[in-house]
Amino acid sequence: MDAAAPSTPQPVAPPSPVPVAHETAAHASAKTRIRLPFGLIGLRHLTCFELEPITESWPFQRLRALEGANVEMVVLEPNTFLESYPIRIRDEDAEDLGIADGESALVLNIVAFHQMSPLFVTVNLAGPIVVNRVTGVGKQVIVTHSERYSVAHVLMDARQGDSGVAPGSAEPGGTQGA
């Protein structure tokens, strides 16, 4: 899904860092509709969502299910916590979503709060939600080089005593995203 590498079967796509979109003033807590026609993996019934930044807990955002189910997930855009996150997705996924390059994609990584005290939080880098910024349609994909990325990348781990905040590059290797 990278316009810069169209000839390779699995082009390197840097959908992240994603550009900060749009400059509509006064929409500091703007909600965005996101539709995932195939639902989430293992939760196929969840297809309609609203994405809303959690202003008091930036950079966390809330992805709330809209259709009856009173559930939500917390997500992060990768460029808010990773220096670099070059991912590749299947050509079929990119085509289905109508995503031609990294900039047309909104990438969301799902956060898991395993424990609140002491804090232990991981984030899924292997199975991000990729959304077409224009249509609002997205899909949870498994990156094609999933062995490089963890399903449970440690974001914060206060169980060992230190602050545990672990930002920085996801994993070595790969090309620098965008």
Add this chain to the structure above:
Amino acid sequence: MLILSRREGESIMIGDDIEVVVTRIDHDSVRLGVNAPRKLAVFRNEIYRKIQESNMASVREASGAGPVLPALPALALRPKPSVLPHPAPHSGGDPNGR
């Protein structure tokens, strides 16, 4: 479970449009090729299960107005913008994203 013996280069059909080909046999590993309609996603079982489990662990009851989340300014590499980003119909045109 249906169990079939196949040699290298042979395949099986699942329904009318899913073909699984044994492309190579190598000691203790087998390479499979899958021809399936594109709407069917094919993944290694382990990674699929892991992501499924991760999703189940991440979904929680909607918290409404009172999120029990830590505020973690130290985490954000990208400074909190005065106007929060969202997937708007038009991208901002920043060539490098950040």
